[in-house]
């Protein structure tokens with residue numbers, strides 16, 4: 001598809017390739033339209049009111065900000081006009097029923113990176129679309145399938161530009177909002193994340209709570225060319241998963257939000273259905289990897305709609321390297337009896 005083509009044109013091409021994606025494409029268009037509205041609000045910043053004003057607590061224990069609630073309302077309204085039967089939103093305790101009998105279920109984080117709202121920094125929206133599973137005994141059945149059942153996934157980044165990142169299982173693309181025409185235009189076609197990169201993203205203030213493999217991985221990155229990795233690393237952390245994910249898509253690197261020993265953080269901070277599974281689909285379709293450290297995220301099945309999952313994604317060599325640390329095979333000779341010989345990873 002030519003650079004500059006619209007999201008609509010891309011979706012038409014995807015439906016021409018696979019007609020079973022027609023409902024998914026309509027749903028993506030509804031999400032994109034709502035993204036443009038939320039983008040307009042974000043772009044007004046403080047002129048749009050106190051978007052960071054604190055309200056109620058959501059089911060995951062986060063205090064909702066005004067923009068969390070506005071985005072949840074706007075996206076669920078938009079999905080009402082799409083072939084969507086059920087929505088699992090970060091900002092609703094239970095699965096919401098929209099159009100009974102419709103074929104699709106959507107998991108959505110209406111506003112990702114909430115701690116950035118009050119300071120006017122990057123935020124986003126994350127979504128994953130999957131087929132409805134009807135089970136009269138379980139209102140959550142549609143969401144208890146692995147990430148591999150997603151027909152599409154993506155995220156919007158409300159940054160200096162608003163971007164819409166999407167995959168329908170045929171590569172990952174970035175569309176950038178053309179504010180003049182109010183359409184998303186293709187700017188990054190069929191992304192290919194580099195296999196090796198020297199940049200990592202982690203909230204290191206949690207370092208003392210991490211388990212041994214993650215601590216060792218990050219320590220060895222910090223040791224740079226004097227350590228077993230033999231090269232220097234740079235660190236970036238935007239506190240918005242969407243922004244870190246977009247950076248990894250464009251220039252590679254690795255992102256980690258591992259489980260840690262804080263109460264409630266045993267499975268990290270991010271939620272499987274509307275954060276880690278959609279990001280995993282987008283990453284895999286761009287040639288990158290996404291695991292919980294060891295297990296492929298796309299294979300994980302949720303047992304609850306707000307279930308958390310550790311997340312490690314990015315350049316394949318780096319993600320594979322983290323797995324080696326979990327297996328005790330990293331090149332950290334002499335530092336701990338737990339670990340193997342320096343040089344093992346290079347073999």
Ligand SMILES: O=P(O)(O)OC[C@H]1O[C@](O)(COP(=O)(O)O)[C@@H](O)[C@@H]1O
Pocket residue numbers: 062090109111112113114115203239240241242269270
């Ligand atoms: O506050 P921390 O620990 O740095 O966590 C930041 C992470 O939490 C999140 O903000 C969670 O998403 P929400 O803002 O949607 O709850 C991610 O975007 C981000 O990667």
Ligand SMILES: [Mg+2]
Pocket residue numbers: 109111112113241275
């Ligand atoms: Mg989020």
Ligand SMILES: [Mg+2]
Pocket residue numbers: 068090109110111112113114
């Ligand atoms: Mg959120």
